[in-house]
Amino acid sequence: GENVEQHPSTLSVQEGDSAVIKCTYSDSASNYFPWYKQELGKGPQLIIDIRSNVGEKKDQRIAVTLNKTAKHFSLHITETQPEDSAVYFCAASSNDYKLSFGAGTTVTVRA
């Protein structure tokens, strides 16, 4: 099955700096890559996703890049704010329903 590795496990950044989280996947058939943000006491919230026919996607301060050849994808958050503090999960999927999640990255934005 699919194996997704996520790094780093924790990330502390100064407010206003950028944050980058990286994931690698093993199944070359994976074609959908969502990113979820989970705040304390909440469920995972989809923040951005990318499909295999696209190399990069941006939504305001958030961007995701995908390198299918190398089987890795990354989340970039620019101009970080305290409300960006959360756990972030990457995921990959090659079929209709199953998401393979990374282990998560705890992001702390220091004021």
Added chain:
Amino acid sequence: DTEVTQTPKHLVMGMTNKKSLKCEQHMGHRAMYWYKQKAKKPPELMFVYSYEKLSINESVPSRFSPECPNSSLLNLHLHALQPEDSALYLCASSQDRGSHYQPQHFGDGTRLSIL
């Protein structure tokens, strides 16, 4: 606010009790999911319903019994749970369009504690 609503938010039950978790969505999604999430871990898929029919059961113990009474509702019936079943139980939903993957949207979960 999430568009997937789960009740109750918290549940404490003994190992001999029977209880149910409920999930509701009104986005017209035809696929619904149950996940289990332990602290500091990613969600683990338990069940998938597609058009009110059970599509995937990830070898979940029979003490967890899912039910999908209609396209908007999903229940998880609990009976004779073990302490290791204490976790956050998440419901999610998505459009169901065959081979074209659709994003899953999660509720805020039910925090379950087994005494």
